[in-house]
Amino acid sequence: MKIYSWNVNGLRAVINKGALQNFVAQEAPDxxxxxxxxxxxxxxxxxxxxxxxxxxxxxxxxxxxxxxFTKIKPLSIRNTLPSDYDFKDQxxxxxxxxxxLTAEFDHFYLVNxxxxxxxxxxxxxxxREKLWDPAFLNYLKDLERxxxxxxxxxxxxxxxxxxxxRPQANRRNAGFTDEERQGITNLLNAGFxxxxxxxxxxxxxxxxxxxxGHARENNVGWRIDYFFISKSLKSNLxxxxxxxxxxxxxxxPISIDLEF
Numbered sequence: 544m545k546i547y548s549w550n551v552n553g554l555r556a557v558i559n560k561g562a563l564q565n566f567v568a569q570e571a572p573d574x575x576x577x578x579x580x581x582x583x584x585x586x587x588x589x590x591x592x593x594x595x596x597x598x599x600x601x602x603x604x605x606x607x608x609x610x611x612f613t614k615i616k617p618l619s620i621r622n623t624l625p626s627d628y629d630f631k632d633q634x635x636x637x638x639x640x641x642x643x644l645t646a647e648f649d650h651f652y653l654v655n656x657x658x659x660x661x662x663x664x665x666x667x668x669x670x671r672e673k674l675w676d677p678a679f680l681n682y683l684k685d686l687e688r689x690x691x692x693x694x695x696x697x698x699x700x701x702x703x704x705x706x707x708x709r710p711q712a713n714r715r716n717a718g719f720t721d722e723e724r725q726g727i728t729n730l731l732n733a734g735f736x737x738x739x740x741x742x743x744x745x746x747x748x749x750x751x752x753x754x755x756g757h758a759r760e761n762n763v764g765w766r767i768d769y770f771f772i773s774k775s776l777k778s779n780l781x782x783x784x785x786x787x788x789x790x791x792x793x794x795x796p797i798s799i800d801l802e803f
Contacts, residue, residue, distance in 0.1 A: 544801045633666070662717060695769065
């Protein structure tokens, strides 16, 4: 089972470029998780007849949003993050921004996430550290009590120094603060496996590049997109890859292959 994840930074834009069509034709994913759709269902001219479309769009037009395209019909769908927290801040409510989309399959839950960015001046760092990251981890652990979990998407954080080209220059910048990194450490401590790092412990490869300073051409990037899986699925994991050659977004696709 080939599962892919891609922050497309605007579904209509990546379709207009032909990039998504080329990617699907070349890779033929069984399931594709997309972040930052920036659209509602019907606003993008999508023609993938083999796939069922599942959408969780933001209330705010042209912003955020997730979607799953799957050849395998899910058993159930959830598009909310159950929580007792009040997430709302000066930037809005992340729970109205289409950031979490969950599909249940025979062997696992698949959770597609677009994690809130901490912002350039770290205005949303407290929300990430105190509210979002703990609530999201609790949600995954609740799902895991029923069946194993596969979680993928844009986590808006590089975990270790190997996960970005210039760690020292970014020590207190959004995406590489101690608090954001701890959020990923907490996932691992809870028993989830970073699939790419498990199979490629020493490879320094990236999934996102800034638009500034020819970052992609010079490969000055960050690994902020991940597939994490429950420890019980480790024996089912056959590959974990980063697909840097695909253009069309400031992120590139990532994938895992699970065998059941």
